[in-house]
Amino acid sequence: MLYFSRAKAAAILLTALVVIGFTVPNFFSEQTVKSWPAWAQRRLVLGLDLQGGSHILLEVDRNDIIKQRLDALRDEVVRTLREARITWANAPAVRGGGVEVRLREGADFSTAFAKLRGLSQPLGGVLQGNGMRTLDVVDAGGGLVRITPTDAATLERTRQTIDQSVPIIEKRINELGLVEPTVQRQGTDRILVQVPGLGDPRRLLELLGRTAKLEFRMVDSSMSAQDALQGRAPSDSEVLYEKQGDQRIPILVKKQALVEGADLTDAQASFDQRTGEPIVNFKFNGAGARRFGRATQENVGRPFAIVLDTEVISAPVIREPILGGSGQISGNFTVESANNLAILLRAGALPAKLTVIEQRVVGPGLGLDSIKAGERASIAGAILVVVFMLATYALFGLFANIAVAVNVAMILGVLSFLNATLTLPGIAGIVLTVGIAVDSNVLIYERIREEVRNGRSAITAIDAGFTRALATILDSNITTFIAAAVLFFIGTGPVRGFAVTLGIGIITTLFTAFTMTRLIMAWWVRMVRPQTVPI
Amino acid sequence: MAGLVAATPIVLTPCFKGRGRRDEPGDDTAVHFKAIGISSKRLGTKNVRLLRIVPDNTNFDFIRFRRVSFPISAVLSILAIVLYFTHGLNFGIDFIGGTLIEVQSKAGPADIAKMRTTLNELGLGEVQLQEFGGPENVLIRLAQQPGGEQAQQAAVQKVQGALGDAVDYRRVEVVGPRVSGELLHWGIIGIFVAIGAILIYLWFRFEWQFALGAMIANVHDIVLTLGFMSITQIDFDLTSIAALLTILGYSLNDTVVIYDRIREMLRRYKKMPMPELLNVSINATLSRSVITHVTVLLALMALLLFGGQAIHSFTATMMFGAALVGTYTSVFIASPILIYLGVGTGRQYVPDAPEEVAVESPPTVPTRTPAHARARR
Numbered sequence: 001m002l003y004f005s006r007a008k009a010a011a012i013l014l015t016a017l018v019v020i021g022f023t024v025p026n027f028f029s030e031q032t033v034k035s036w037p038a039w040a041q042r043r044l045v046l047g048l049d050l051q052g053g054s055h056i057l058l059e060v061d062r063n064d065i066i067k068q069r070l071d072a073l074r075d076e077v078v079r080t081l082r083e084a085r086i087t088w089a090n091a092p093a094v095r096g097g098g099v100e101v102r103l104r105e106g107a108d109f110s111t112a113f114a115k116l117r118g119l120s121q122p123l124g125g126v127l128q129g130n131g132m133r134t135l136d137v138v139d140a141g142g143g144l145v146r147i148t149p150t151d152a153a154t155l156e157r158t159r160q161t162i163d164q165s166v167p168i169i170e171k172r173i174n175e176l177g178l179v180e181p182t183v184q185r186q187g188t189d190r191i192l193v194q195v196p197g198l199g200d201p202r203r204l205l206e207l208l209g210r211t212a213k214l215e216f217r218m219v220d221s222s223m224s225a226q227d228a229l230q231g232r233a234p235s236d237s238e239v240l241y242e243k244q245g246d247q248r249i250p251i252l253v254k255k256q257a258l259v260e261g262a263d264l265t266d267a268q269a270s271f272d273q274r275t276g277e278p279i280v281n282f283k284f285n286g287a288g289a290r291r292f293g294r295a296t297q298e299n300v301g302r303p304f305a306i307v308l309d310t311e312v313i314s315a316p317v318i319r320e321p322i323l324g325g326s327g328q329i330s331g332n333f334t335v336e337s338a339n340n341l342a343i344l345l346r347a348g349a350l351p352a353k354l355t356v357i358e359q360r361v362v363g364p365g366l367g368l369d370s371i372k373a374g375e376r377a378s379i380a381g382a383i384l385v386v387v388f389m390l391a392t393y394a395l396f397g398l399f400a401n402i403a404v405a406v407n408v409a410m411i412l413g414v415l416s417f418l419n420a421t422l423t424l425p426g427i428a429g430i431v432l433t434v435g436i437a438v439d440s441n442v443l444i445y446e447r448i449r450e451e452v453r454n455g456r457s458a459i460t461a462i463d464a465g466f467t468r469a470l471a472t473i474l475d476s477n478i479t480t481f482i483a484a485a486v487l488f489f490i491g492t493g494p495v496r497g498f499a500v501t502l503g504i505g506i507i508t509t510l511f512t513a514f515t516m517t518r519l520i521m522a523w524w525v526r527m528v529r530p531q532t533v534p535i
Numbered sequence: 536m537a538g539l540v541a542a543t544p545i546v547l548t549p550c551f552k553g554r555g556r557r558d559e560p561g562d563d564t565a566v567h568f569k570a571i572g573i574s575s576k577r578l579g580t581k582n583v584r585l586l587r588i589v590p591d592n593t594n595f596d597f598i599r600f601r602r603v604s605f606p607i608s609a610v611l612s613i614l615a616i617v618l619y620f621t622h623g624l625n626f627g628i629d630f631i632g633g634t635l636i637e638v639q640s641k642a643g644p645a646d647i648a649k650m651r652t653t654l655n656e657l658g659l660g661e662v663q664l665q666e667f668g669g670p671e672n673v674l675i676r677l678a679q680q681p682g683g684e685q686a687q688q689a690a691v692q693k694v695q696g697a698l699g700d701a702v703d704y705r706r707v708e709v710v711g712p713r714v715s716g717e718l719l720h721w722g723i724i725g726i727f728v729a730i731g732a733i734l735i736y737l738w739f740r741f742e743w744q745f746a747l748g749a750m751i752a753n754v755h756d757i758v759l760t761l762g763f764m765s766i767t768q769i770d771f772d773l774t775s776i777a778a779l780l781t782i783l784g785y786s787l788n789d790t791v792v793i794y795d796r797i798r799e800m801l802r803r804y805k806k807m808p809m810p811e812l813l814n815v816s817i818n819a820t821l822s823r824s825v826i827t828h829v830t831v832l833l834a835l836m837a838l839l840l841f842g843g844q845a846i847h848s849f850t851a852t853m854m855f856g857a858a859l860v861g862t863y864t865s866v867f868i869a870s871p872i873l874i875y876l877g878v879g880t881g882r883q884y885v886p887d888a889p890e891e892v893a894v895e896s897p898p899t900v901p902t903r904t905p906a907h908a909r910a911r912r
Binding site for chain 1 (some may be wrong): 560585586588591592640683691692703704705706707710711713714720721722728732736740774776780781785787788789792796799820823829834837840842845846849858
């Protein structure tokens with residue numbers, strides 16, 4: 001147990017040195033490290049709780065997706081039946097999570113039913129090729145046909161929506177010019193946005209919480225908005241609101257959009273040359289410019305509405321045809337809100353509404369305090385443990401302290417190598433590892449003392465102590481490791497950070513107990529040839 | 536270190552003239568310090584008296600104490616369960632959803648009373664305010680707002696509007712109803728999965744009785760800790776789940792160390808009656824248990840005193856669970872329960888072990904008070 005060949009000893013020391021070596025980049029500034037080779041750039045990242053920042057979890061609105069899908073489905077049904085020249089008894093309508101249409105019973109019915117069944121496609125994407133289809137088409141009797149999207153199809157659509165949303169969210173955030181924001185998808189229907197550093201969480205939320213669907217629509221002047229609110233709005237129009245100060249003014253607008261935000265190629269915040277008010281300048285692509293030009297030509301002198309996510313930004317009167325494909329939006333903007341709108345328009349609209357379901361924002365002040373608290377706790381813990389070990393085991397206590405110090409340095413090395421994020425719970429995990437690491441030494445020393453009491457000579461006692469204690473150390477650490485692993489796999493956020501440091505700590509503890517502590521002891525035994533054990 | 540080691544052979548020879556003084560550890564240490572070239576003066580270890588919390592060769596009858604410890608634990612467990620249902624846990628926003636805002640007054644100590652009136656006028660339901668780690672810091676808690684996810688955001692904006700720029704927003708956390716439900720769900724699953732995984736491991740490494748004993752001990756620890764959290768009304772949040780799992784790990788760690796010894800003793804002393812064997816095992820590991828727990832307590836104490844408010848409930852829970860309950864459980868519950876689970880029944884009929892297995896005399900000889908033990912006191 002106490003014999004190490006030179007090669008083995010060298011391998012142990014080398015491993016420890018290399019692992020500890022990974023901590024080096026942490027001691028240099030980020031600029032310095034950037035000029036190093038890529039493999040040497042790995043370093044510890046401070047968690048949002050330590051450096052301040054925002055953690056925002058977004059979830060795609062399933063109902064929004066279903067609603068969009070059903071509206072589109074109804075249009076498809078109408079088109080299919082019209083193309084086949086089939087008349088219906090009751091027009092297709094969205095009802096109870098599906099589209100219902102009552103056909104006339106008779107010879108046409110089977111043709112029509114077959115056509116409608118043809119709308120259902122084999123499911124593509126991840127679930128491809130397992131016989132699942134996009135729609136359930138059911139003959140409910142009496143000529144009634146019910147068409148419902150399958151759950152699998154909705155799930156697939158949700159997944160696609162998230163896939164499309166991630167780059168848009170990324171664009172929006174990158175426009176803010178923040179340091180290392182991360183946007184990750186989580187599960188099938190969520191996106192996690194983490195933005196370290198100062199930032200303005202309110203602005204961030206404003207940029208993330210909007211779908212940013214921009215539409216240019218005509219104002220319906222066939223009746224006043226007030227009348228329409230009484231419930232007599234034409235079927236192709238709806239009442240939307242314009243915010244003016246604290247008031248919300250109803251405006252009756254057409255449902256059909258003239259041009260949509262998807263046709264924009266650029267948007268920039270600027271100032272109106274006459275009034276000096278903040279405005280947003282925009283440019284259309286070719287198709288958009290043509291459509292916008294034609295629409296404005298036909299409607300000179302009439303008002304149109306610029307609609308962003310069911311809210312009217314402004315409803316100006318078209319003074320002259322806008323043929324160049326560019327224009328400006330003005331509408332009670334502040335500099336910031338004009339900037340936000342420009343960013344949103346440039347990044348594009350999200351395919352569906354995203355809702356903020358979890359938000360954690362830590363200010364930089366709290367972060368600094370937490371770092372200080374972590375430092376102080378670590379130092380205090382270290383001093384207490386070191387002194388206690390020295391008082392209990394003197395020389396062996398010194399050995400233990402060396403082993404524990406190597407252990408902590410190795411934890412930091414592994415964390416740096418993994419580019420892991422160090423959070424306050426993570427620091428707690430390290431402090432607790434110190435406890436575990438000390439325990440391994442205590443187990444060894446107590447066992448040695450016991451062997452001495454049983455009448456063994458010093459060296460055989462040390463040898464037997466190690467052999468027996470290491471078996472116990474292995475057993476006890478594996479159980480703790482299992483707990484850490486479970487924490488890692490099911491935990492989120494702070495719990496995970498804790499699990500990572502605890503898990504790594506157990507591994508380094510096993511390493512130091514089985515190698516470093518033994519090696520130090522082996523050297524000491526060889527140098528001193530002890531007749532008695534000093535504990 | 537290398538330099539010190541290199542110097543040793545020269546110093547070595549004269550140091551080891553005195554032999555057979557192993558009953559006086561203080562002198563020994565001084566000798567060895569010299570031996571590796573560290574002067575005892577420099578380390579201040581001249582005539583070192585080592586700290587010995589647990590004397591050598593203790594021989595407490597832990598097992599007989601089970602007649603007291605089992606009823607006590609049963610009563611405490613029932614009490615904890617009753618508390619859990621009557622008093623409940625102080626669930627944080629992680630598990631019930633809602634909003635938590637930590638603000639720091641920019642001008643001196645915060646006027647909590649005034650803030651409370653301001654915030655109560657917003658009509659956001661129950662608003663809790665408490666001082667948090669200092670007179671300037673106030674923790675504001677809003678209950679889950681009716682009206683889904685967006686209503687939570689609106690509530691935050693209302694609060695920020697009402698308090699304005701007089702305060703610094705140190706932390707804003709909003710957890711929607713869906714997320715909080717999931718977090719609790721996964722937290723509970725986590726604890727069960729962990730217990731299950733550890734049990735399977737113990738079952739393979741030991742025997743089923745040990746696994747079962749450890750599980751009973753585990754559940755006992757968790758129940759008592761939940762009772763503690765109920766009495767103190769400490770925030771029960773995500774880090775509490777982490778604390779519970781760590782307690783589980785630590786307590787098992789302890790139990791496994793003793794079980795390891797029990798297994799070893801079972802193999803070595805085939806004839807020793809079970810209660811005595813358990814006592815010997817516990818006594819043999821007692822010093823280690825105490826020293827380790829003092830160290831863990833010291834580390835936790837540092838976290839509790841200096842670690843800041845953010846991990847306060849975590850450390851407090853850990854202290855209760857790992858350091859206090861865990862040790863007690865492994866000694867007074869996990870070990871004696873093996874008797875009831877049938878470990879070592881019928882030991883008398885097992886033929887004695889072959890001689891070479893039992894080379895040493897049993898480490899516990901209650902009648903003998905060894906000279907070196909006396910010398911240490």
